[in-house]
Amino acid sequence: MFDPASTSAEALTAALEAAFLREIRWRYDADNRLRFGGRLVAPVFVLSDAAAHLGRWHAATRTLELSRTLVMSRPWLEVASVLEHEMAHQFVDEVLRIRGETAHGDTFRRVCADRGIDARAAGAPAPAGPGGDAGDAGERVLDRIRKLLALAGSPNQHEAEIAMRKAHELMLRHNVEVAAARVERSYEVRHLGDPHKRRTRVESDIAALLSELFFVKVIRVPIYLPQVGKSGIVYEIAGTHANVEMACHVYAFLLATADRLWAENRHDTRVRSGRDRLIYQSGVIRGFRDKLVAERSGLQQTGLVWVGDRDLDRFYHARHPRITHRRTQVRINGAHAAGREAGRTVVLHKPVERGGSSVGPRLLRG
Template sequence: RDILKHELAHYLNFLEHGQVQAHGQEFRETCKRYGFPDEIALASMNLDTANLSKEGDIDSERILEKVKKLFQLAASSNVHEAELATVKANALLLRHNLDRAHLKNDEAPIYLDRVLVQKRKDAKISAVYDMLKHFIVKTVISHGKNSCCLEVSGSITNVKLAVYVGNFLDKELEHLWVTAKHAHGLQGLRAKNSFFLGIAKGFDQKMKQAKANLSVTDRRALIVVEKDLTDRTKMIYSRLSSSRTNNNFDSHAGEIGIQSGKNLSIRPGVEGSSKKLYLEYSKS
């Protein structure tokens, strides 16, 4: 519970003050305001050590390693081989979730981590928000004081993989933009934003096609898994609102982005930098 309170205090502090010193004056004031014990504010716990028992899921680690190896194949210059590896990686993750769903473990905890911490919301964070939904996690764009970030929550396996993928996409979308800009003569923020949103749309179409190739039984099971994720993350996010406008959309850049999204493969080599404890929530 102390670990949970400590991370919750960090989260509340981020919402109120944005990116500030980890255990500075703002953090201590947040702990005091919410009535947390002194040891929480003093950060006297070794969070990495305390979290070992929670992160030591051997089955989850095994699945992650297999998926990452498939991502290595997805870096192949052979388009067909890269596409097949991406589909296999997604299928492996899906099978892992379907197998876990059969266990019907209502006590399994929900984990949360953050990626793409930046000053303000933009088209790239919106694109990654949409793309990470295909990795069976709840995605939320969270706004703090003078900052925002992308939060992902779900099982520990899915959250770790989503952070891994999110960090990759953060760099890859910029790389794809530079390539498209020179190849197609694109320029300006409007074109760049439309290109990013197009990538998300193309990736969405690609992943939906992969899911359509599942058996009827697996498609039904996936619906159950996704509904369970939605129901359980409501405990964390009880009230959400969203807004998006495409009034300033560049259709030409968007179409180029769609094709890039359809061809996008997740490649290894961008490990998430976060070593913090995941915010854990489970029914009591």
């Protein structure tokens, strides 16, 4: 339950509030076209100081209400999820005209499931409970992977490489077996990247790597920053809880590793100047991909072949019915080759946390 900030009502100036409501109307119209076939009629949008709920559809007054506390204190993913949730209520009420069910009855849940919408109204789409991700199996596997990644931080290169390969095999085996068993799974969504900054080629390369080899779906999405009245771009990742946790770790780890390797090797004779930084770091990500692809090829010889997750595909396309694909190119030069060479030596591991200190990211729970 939200603990409202005492100053939330004052934090939005009249201009920012008006800009936010315009953004909400734009988002409503877009979702109406893509997810509801344009069958909804726009209601009146209202920001309230309500503390007991995040959003509410008022049928009698045709009002869609959002909490100011939600707007000011929570990420845009959660704001958008609550908006979608209330739109689903409106659809059940005004389009389907269902009257004999509870507010979150079977029809409402089906409307949400068909459109990749969070039926719980608790913020970002996530598993309904610990039973998600094929029961507790996903959490057990994630705990084992955490332990292997801790071993992969060994100063002994040989031991570190073995631990990383075992973690890779464990991830692949778990996902292949769960997909083959057709076990019901729940999926969650998270955003990666700082929306205040421009996305870089390096981040794009990492996102592509996650989508290809870490059992998640990744897409660039626009978000809105109500505190400053501006838009930004982030990466949205979707998958089971265990896979999303792992993907978040890999994203942060590779960004930090690319920065570290650039600092260590920027005086390589193949690097001409500081302007080669992103080209070098893109090479690091490509080199790490080369390493994982080689490992995956070896694992395929043991019968572990990943053919995809059809349920995740459906969830992803329900959330994003219309997807545009774009190709980008990176300049291949000596700096890229140097980065690729360094990337092939990278060992994915869990960062060592400083005892008793909050400094530094905690990327995976230990």
